[in-house]
Amino acid sequence: MMKKLLVLVLFTFFMFSCTSNFVDDQVKQEDSKSEEVLLLNGPEKAYSGTVTTTDVLLQGFHWNTWKYGTWNIIKNNAVNIKNGGFTMIWLPPPSKSADSNGYLPGQWRNYESTRGTTAQLQAALNALNTNGVKPLCDIVINHRVGTTGWGDFSLPAFADNFKAVTKNDEWGQGTGNYDSGTNYPAGRDLDHSQASVQTEIKNWLNQLKGMGYKGWRYDYIHGFNGSYIGKYNDATAPYFSVGELWPDIIGDYYASGYGVNYHRQKLMDWINATGGKSTAFDFTTKWQLQLAVSRSEYWRMKDPNGKAIGAIGWWPQMSTTFLDNHDTGPSPGDGGQNHWPFPGDKLEEGYAYILTHPGTPTVYWPHYFDYGTALQGKIKTLIALRKEKGIRSTSTLNIVAADSSKYAAIINGNLAMKIGPGSWSPGTGWTLRTSGNNWAVWTK
Template sequence: MKKLNLYAVLASSILFFSSCEQEKIASEEIQNQNTLRSQTKNSNTTKAQVGGKVMMQAFYWDVPAGGTWWETIENKIPAWSNAGIDAIWVPPASKAQNGPFSMGYDPFDYYDFGDFNQMGSTETRFGSRTELQSMISTAHSNNISVIADIVLNHNSGGASENNPYTGTSTYTDYDPASGLFYRSAADFHPNDYHSNDSGVFGGFADLCHDKTYVQDWLWNKPNSVAKYYKNTMGFDGWRFDYVKGFAPWVVNSWTDEVGGFAVGEYWDGNAATLEAWVNQSGASAFDFACYYRMKDAFEGNDLSRLQDDMLWKRKPMKAVTFVTNHDTDEIYTGKMLAYAYIMTHEGYPTVFYQDYEEWLDKDKLNNLIWIHNNKAGGSTDILHADQDEYVARRNGAPGLIVYLNDSNSRLERWVPTNWYNQTIKEYTGNSNWQPTTQGDGWVKIEVPANSYSIWSTL
C-alpha cells in the first residue's frame, strides 16, 4: 500500500479507469535488446535462501529524489550482509506517472527502469537501469536476494480516450515508451468482464486480471512483467502491493510461472483473515495481526496483548513480521522491545531502513539479528505474560529464553528451560549473570527496567 497524500495529488489527473482489447505491436528492436539483456544478466551470481535470516526494507516513504537511491542501497549492502541480512525489499522500480518524484506505487510502464524519457524524466526517483542492475549484482555477490515491490492492482498516467463502457472519456490509454504492454479501456474495470470492482484504489485505473491479455503480459508471455523482472533484471522474489484489490489466484499464477519468495501486503489485523489469504495465495503475508498486537503491548503498555492471536502463531513459515514500514514509519518508546520480540519469535522478521540507519541503536539491532540467526529456533512457548512482564521460550537447539519488561523496575523471575544442569548467559549485554540451570531445568533470570534480556547456552 502507499501513502494516500501522494495518491490524492496524483488522482486529480486520473478521473476514471478502463482500457482496450487490442495489443499495439511492440518495437522489435526493443524486444531484441531485452532478450539479449535477459541472456547475459546475472548468469553467475549467487542468491541467499530467503527467509532463513532477516529481511531489510531498504527504503522509506519519500527517500531522497534525484536518482541516487539505488547507489545508496548498493553502498550499504556489504555491511547489511555482514550483519545477517539475507534479503532486501526495494521500492517499485519501474517508471510511474509522477516520474522523478514518484515512489513507484502509481505504475505506468512496467518495462522502463530509468532508460526512457517519459513521465517527466528518464531516470526514476531511485536512479537508472544501470544503477539498479549494479545494485542487484552487488546484492547477489554478497549473498543477498532482492525482493521487487510489484503493483498489480492499478495503473496511473494513461492518456484520455473515449471509453465505451462508461460513455465518457477516461484516462486509460497506456502507450509506454518501452513498446511493451499497451493497455486501454477493455483492460481495466469497468469492462465486458465486470461492471465495477472492489479493488479500486484511490481513483486509479483498476487492472482486470480476468483478461487473458492482461494475464499474458503480467506473467504468461516469455517477456511478461514477471519473467522480465526475474530473467532480465535479476530480481529474486516479490512483495505484492495491496493484495486486497485482487483475487489470491493472481499471486498463485505469478509464482507458478516464475517462482521466488512471495509476500503479500494484506492490511488486516485479523490473524484468521491473514491465514485464509495465505492458504489461497500460497504466498507469505506481512503479519499485521502481530504488528497491531505489538502496538497494543509496547506503545499501549500492556504486554498481556502478546498472548493474542497472530499469523505467526498459525502459520509461522508464512508470517513476515515487522515493527514498522514505509506506510506507518512511526517512532515510539517501546520499539526496541518490539524488535526483541520479532527477532526471538517465529516468523521471518523485517528491519525497517530508518529504524536501522537513523532512529534506533544499530549495534543493538545487529545483536538482535545475530541472536535470531544463531539462537532462535524451534517452537515457541509463552511462559508468562501480564501487563509489565512477558517471558517466552524457543524450543530449538540451542533455543532461547526472552524476557521483556515494560515497567520502571528491574525484575527477576524463575522460569522453566529445556537445559538441565547447564550454565547459560544473557546475549544482549543487559545482564552479566551466568546462572546454571537446575536438574529440572528451572533457572532464575533478570531483566532491566524498560528493557529486555535474552538467554541461551554458552
C-alpha cells in the same frame, strides 16, 4: 502502498470481508470462482526459503529515500546490509511512475525513474547479489496509469487496453470484467481475469528475475483476488513472496484475545486464496505488540490457546513480521507517512520480540541506518543470535509468562527472551547474551 495518495484517503484500511472461523492447515476454501484450493502444511514450490533458513528481511527504503538516490544508496550499502545479517531486501517499485515513490506505475518495463537510472538499478542489484543478499521487488499490479492519458498503456501494452481495465473503473471506458477487489481511483484498476493482463505481468516479472530480483513484495493486494498471486508465483517461482494486506481494525482498538481473531483471519483468508503461495505481512502482531509495550499490557501477546496473538500464532511460516514500514512509520526529512508508528522509545523491545520469534522478521531501514549506532548494534546482535540458534519461521514457541509487567518465552528450546519492566529469568543453564531497557535475551 502509500495510504494517503491523492483521493485515496477514503480507502485507507478497507479490506476484503472475512469468514468468522479460523481456517488452519489442511482446510479447503472456495475462491471467487468457486474453485477449491487445498492448503498445505507448508509453502509450495512457488514460494520457498524461510521454512528451512533463518532469513531476515530488510525494507530497503522509506518514504523519502527517492530524494537522495535510492539505487546508489543501496549499492553503496550492500556490504553493510550483508554484515548486518540480512539475507533479503525489499526494494521500492522500479518502474517509471506518475508519483515520486513508484506506486502509480505507467510503463512497467521503463526503469528510468525518480529512484535512479536503469544502470544504477542494475548496479544495485548486482551489488546485492554479489554479497548474498536477495532483492525483492515491490510489485504494483493492482492498478496502472496510461502513457499520456488514462489508459493508453505502453511498455507493455495489453492485447486490448480497454479490456484490460475493469468495467467499473472510474475511467468509464474499461470493458473488462468487474473488479475482483477494492477499487483504486488514482489509477486504472486492472482486470486480472484477462489472459493478456496475466501474460504481461508474468513476462514482466520474469524480466525482473533476469535482472537479479529473487522475489516479490505485492502491493495493495486487497485490490484483486488473491488467487492471481498464486498464478504469478507459479509462473515465476520467487525465492520469497509477501503481500501487503492491512486489515481494518473494526470496533474496539484495544481488543485482545478472541477479539482480534477477525483481524488475523483476514490475513489467513488471503494466504488461503493464494493457495499458500505467498506470505503476508503480520499486521495483527504489529497492532497487539504496539499496545503491549506502550500500555504495559504484555498479557495481550498470548492468545487464549497459549499461542502468539498475531498471524504467527496460526500460520507462522506464512507470516512476515515487522514493526514499521514506509506507510506506518516516520521517515527522515519531512516525516514521511507516519500513519501508525511503533513507539520510538520501545523499538528495542519490539525487535527483541520479532527477531527472536517464529515468522520471517523485517527491519525498517531508518531503524537500522538512521536511528543511531546503539539501536543498530542491538538489531545486529539479535539477528546474529537468531542465526546462531537456528530460529526459523517454524521454530517452536513456548510462552512462559504474559502479564501486566512482562512477556517471556522460550524459542526453539535454546533461546529465551523477556520484554517488559517485570523481573524474569529462565533459570540455571542459560547465559545472558544481550539486553536493554526492559528486555533481555539468553541462550544455551
